[in-house]
Amino acid sequence: MGQHTFILNGSTVTVNVDDDVRLLWVLRDVLGITGPKYGCGINVCKACTSHINGKAFNPCSVQVKDIGPTDQVTTIEGLPATVGAELHPMQEAWLENDVAQCGYCQPGQIMAAVAKVNQVHAAGREITDADLDEIRNICRCGTYSRIRTAIRAGAEAM
Amino acid sequence: MTDLESRPSFARTNLRRRTFVGYLLGGATLAVAADLSLGNPAYAAVPSLPQISELYDLGDLQTDAARPTANLIRIVINTDGTASFELPRMEVGQGITTSTAMIIAEELDLPVDKVHVSLAPARPELMFNQLTGGSNTTVSTYTPIRVAAAIARNALLDAAAIELGSIVALLTSKEGVITGPTGASVSYADLATKAASPTTKAVSVTLAPRSSFSVIGTPQNRVDALAAVTGRKTFTLDLDIPGALPTMVCRPPTLNGSPQSISNRAQVLAMPGVTHVEAVGTGVAVRAATFGQCIDAVRALVVVWNPGSVEGESDATVLAKLRAAEIPLAVPAIPLLAQTIEAEFTFMFRSSAALEPNCAVADVRSDHATVWAGLKAPIVAQGEIAAAIGLPVDKVTVNVVTGGGSFGHKLFNDAALEAAKISQKMGVPVKLMWHRADEPRQGRVHPMATSRIRATVLLGQVLTFEQRHTSVSTDFGHGLGEMISHNLDKLPTGLGNLGFAETIFTLTQELPYDFGVVTQLLNECDMRFNTGSMRNIYSPDVACANELMVDRLAALTGQDPVAFRLAFLKNSRVKDVLRKVASVGQWGRSMPAGMAQGVAVHSEYKGATAVLVEIDCRPATVNRPITNGVTGPRVTKAVIAVDAGLVINPRGLEAQMMGGVSDGIALALTSSLHLRDGHFLEASWDNYFYTREWNAPLDFQCIVMPSTSEQPGGAGEAGVAASVSAVACAYARATGTMPTRFPINHDQLSFTVKPFVPPIPESPTDGLSYTF
Numbered sequence A: 001m002g003q004h005t006f007i008l009n010g011s012t013v014t015v016n017v018d019d020d021v022r023l024l025w026v027l028r029d030v031l032g033i034t035g036p037k038y039g040c041g042i043n044v045c046k047a048c049t050s051h052i053n054g055k056a057f058n059p060c061s062v063q064v065k066d067i068g069p070t071d072q073v074t075t076i077e078g079l080p081a082t083v084g085a086e087l088h089p090m091q092e093a094w095l096e097n098d099v100a101q102c103g104y105c106q107p108g109q110i111m112a113a114v115a116k117v118n119q120v121h122a123a124g125r126e127i128t129d130a131d132l133d134e135i136r137n138i139c140r141c142g143t144y145s146r147i148r149t150a151i152r153a154g155a156e157a158m
Numbered sequence B: 001m002t003d004l005e006s007r008p009s010f011a012r013t014n015l016r017r018r019t020f021v022g023y024l025l026g027g028a029t030l031a032v033a034a035d036l037s038l039g040n041p042a043y044a045a046v047p048s049l050p051q052i053s054e055l056y057d058l059g060d061l062q063t064d065a066a067r068p069t070a071n072l073i074r075i076v077i078n079t080d081g082t083a084s085f086e087l088p089r090m091e092v093g094q095g096i097t098t099s100t101a102m103i104i105a106e107e108l109d110l111p112v113d114k115v116h117v118s119l120a121p122a123r124p125e126l127m128f129n130q131l132t133g134g135s136n137t138t139v140s141t142y143t144p145i146r147v148a149a150a151i152a153r154n155a156l157l158d159a160a161a162i163e164l165g166s167i168v169a170l171l172t173s174k175e176g177v178i179t180g181p182t183g184a185s186v187s188y189a190d191l192a193t194k195a196a197s198p199t200t201k202a203v204s205v206t207l208a209p210r211s212s213f214s215v216i217g218t219p220q221n222r223v224d225a226l227a228a229v230t231g232r233k234t235f236t237l238d239l240d241i242p243g244a245l246p247t248m249v250c251r252p253p254t255l256n257g258s259p260q261s262i263s264n265r266a267q268v269l270a271m272p273g274v275t276h277v278e279a280v281g282t283g284v285a286v287r288a289a290t291f292g293q294c295i296d297a298v299r300a301l302v303v304v305w306n307p308g309s310v311e312g313e314s315d316a317t318v319l320a321k322l323r324a325a326e327i328p329l330a331v332p333a334i335p336l337l338a339q340t341i342e343a344e345f346t347f348m349f350r351s352s353a354a355l356e357p358n359c360a361v362a363d364v365r366s367d368h369a370t371v372w373a374g375l376k377a378p379i380v381a382q383g384e385i386a387a388a389i390g391l392p393v394d395k396v397t398v399n400v401v402t403g404g405g406s407f408g409h410k411l412f413n414d415a416a417l418e419a420a421k422i423s424q425k426m427g428v429p430v431k432l433m434w435h436r437a438d439e440p441r442q443g444r445v446h447p448m449a450t451s452r453i454r455a456t457v458l459l460g461q462v463l464t465f466e467q468r469h470t471s472v473s474t475d476f477g478h479g480l481g482e483m484i485s486h487n488l489d490k491l492p493t494g495l496g497n498l499g500f501a502e503t504i505f506t507l508t509q510e511l512p513y514d515f516g517v518v519t520q521l522l523n524e525c526d527m528r529f530n531t532g533s534m535r536n537i538y539s540p541d542v543a544c545a546n547e548l549m550v551d552r553l554a555a556l557t558g559q560d561p562v563a564f565r566l567a568f569l570k571n572s573r574v575k576d577v578l579r580k581v582a583s584v585g586q587w588g589r590s591m592p593a594g595m596a597q598g599v600a601v602h603s604e605y606k607g608a609t610a611v612l613v614e615i616d617c618r619p620a621t622v623n624r625p626i627t628n629g630v631t632g633p634r635v636t637k638a639v640i641a642v643d644a645g646l647v648i649n650p651r652g653l654e655a656q657m658m659g660g661v662s663d664g665i666a667l668a669l670t671s672s673l674h675l676r677d678g679h680f681l682e683a684s685w686d687n688y689f690y691t692r693e694w695n696a697p698l699d700f701q702c703i704v705m706p707s708t709s710e711q712p713g714g715a716g717e718a719g720v721a722a723s724v725s726a727v728a729c730a731y732a733r734a735t736g737t738m739p740t741r742f743p744i745n746h747d748q749l750s751f752t753v754k755p756f757v758p759p760i761p762e763s764p765t766d767g768l769s770y771t772f
């Protein structure tokens, strides 16, 4: 049993849990943060997508011991605070386009979308179809077309 | 809303009205009820020529099944001015909580966000009327919900008349406030207790026709959209039930195997976090502090297994059995000069798993049990769980939780039943989750099937069209089966002698063309698989085979596929949707070699759908590189037109059509399971290739057809069949070869098969190398 400290959605948290437990279970089972979803546990479905230091990552595939005390972990619950608003522009775009069906994949989709847009903007570009094709998140309800529209709209507002 | 402002409530009397009886319920605040079987349209008599499903379909059966039961649904007006309703159906993403809130808002003159729709727990008294399936929810609940809401509104008006010292005819209701002639007003919040009835009594109410609607038929966003995008929407695995620790099952290496003995139980019990290890029928269950520790424990278990149900079997051996079970085509007496075309199509096993894996929370005590799960047939679940754990049905509470997708999967209670057994055996509450790998390997699948079609043509006329559909047995043991056996006497002549599967087949299949002598027959064999009715049941396979043959018939008679369909389609609604996609999708526009358009229609759920797609089968596209992903041909554009009768929420209907197109693309091109040596090889979303972003159409358009119908049709499944067909037809035209096995890429195994022992893969540790 090890003690692990990191910054979760802006606040420092410390948990007592074995070193090798994947961060997704630390978030969900230990800390009760249920926005990141389980869909595979092997970094394929991307339902658990969250941010580490502003970049998209999949906590199902990271051991808690690999997260340091200064690492900033952001889940969907903490996304609005990163822009100091009630909702992040990408969440607004999701609402505007009524993207969600069952909703299970959508926290991960939004976190991936924000990171993808940041990545593309950092390269000084606008989002293209090729960028959207790189998003691996599964949506078994098949909302892909609305996701594409929403990401473009969200990107403009970001 | 503008015309509502000036419209006095009695203005509705000028409109054609239908009168129904409902109930004011005795209680502290206003509560009303209506019989769930109210107002369902009676079915027509069945003449011999049209196919049965045109006149009496699966929806009618489900609707009829409800008639004899007294099954009240209740709306309560709360003291905060909101209305609450418990829907005896399950929300799995299809948007029925939103459309139901809209129906209530319409009749009650309340804003949609003041209507709270939750999901009812299992209510055994509803008998067959708590099954979510066959896209039947809105069809069967539309009128009773309106009746209840209209009664509530009348009671509020009566109470307001007293409060405001006026008469009902001079009052207007709007957005939860009733205003009198002097401008004085009173809110539903104030009236909730004043309008309450001391006793329960029957009252009659009239419903206005759709011309007065101001909410129904307008695009509305989902009522749970905000919860979904903020991560606050609660699914079964997010529930915090005291003591219900994470639990997983170590499953057998072959399909439906069972544990014989555990070799290292003590060792696994001593692993970090692990609290319990118990063998159950389906495997060895472990309970631990976190799911991560469950995964480690499952992987560490050494278990001796009994053989499964299909040891040694493979795709090829099952296919051989299907071919042997095919009902022979009749040889029709046709003129000598007629041309005959014949083809056989094969549809491989597919997984109906949702993104949310099978899961359930169960707390089984000696005298009572409580279960939480996404269940479309909660009464069946309640009965089966009670039997399995040896408790009376009324000691088992089954709570229905919104599901993360269903696609037919949640008609079954596999996880709820398994969780209850595990909780009983361990003596503690459990939160059971299937691993992703468990889903394709041990979970419900859409059965493998073949469809043989023979058609004859003479002088441009189609004389005969025969179809023999042969399928691995479909499990209907979730209530639909019971529904049929209880309603045998009500079914149209000739259906009563068929088995469940043949009955469902006959009730859903409808060849929309005038093709002379038409026969469509089903035979099912081989019961050893875990099957279910995946979204749209038989229709995607049957329609795909049919529409490919329709294209061949068009070619044989030298006609354009759209013109040929228009010439032979029976129903004007089907023709209209086809014309619509042909014009919006610019049918016939020229395309480069290797690209083509395809078009297809489907008629079911008292509606019609047409799809036009464009596909790119050029090598540069087919071979575009995606790491660990299947690329293949790309559907670059999809246009879908749907006539679903009276549409409650066009925005929700469009969403369902979008999902139907995504499903159709997967079924035609990429998604299948491979059976080898008694087990399915797939264990991940990068093995089982449902449509991904890189396969999604770049251009998607949905047209909701205007309809004058007073009756809603089904929506949840209506988009799948025409989509898979259109993609298949486009592929045939782009490549010059009609595909006969689906999905088209089934031959290539595009992944490394994960081990079967241990049954689930280790979670990676290198996630930080893939950040972006």
Ligand code: FES
Binding pocket: A037, A038, A039, A040, A041, A042, A043, A044, A045, A046, A047, A048, A049, A058, A059, A060, A061
């Ligand atoms: S659960 Fe993390 S990627 Fe699937």
Ligand code: FES
Binding pocket: A100, A101, A102, A103, A104, A105, A106, A138, A139, A140, A141, A142, A143, B093, B355, B404, B405
């Ligand atoms: S909305 Fe259901 S999985 Fe994406």
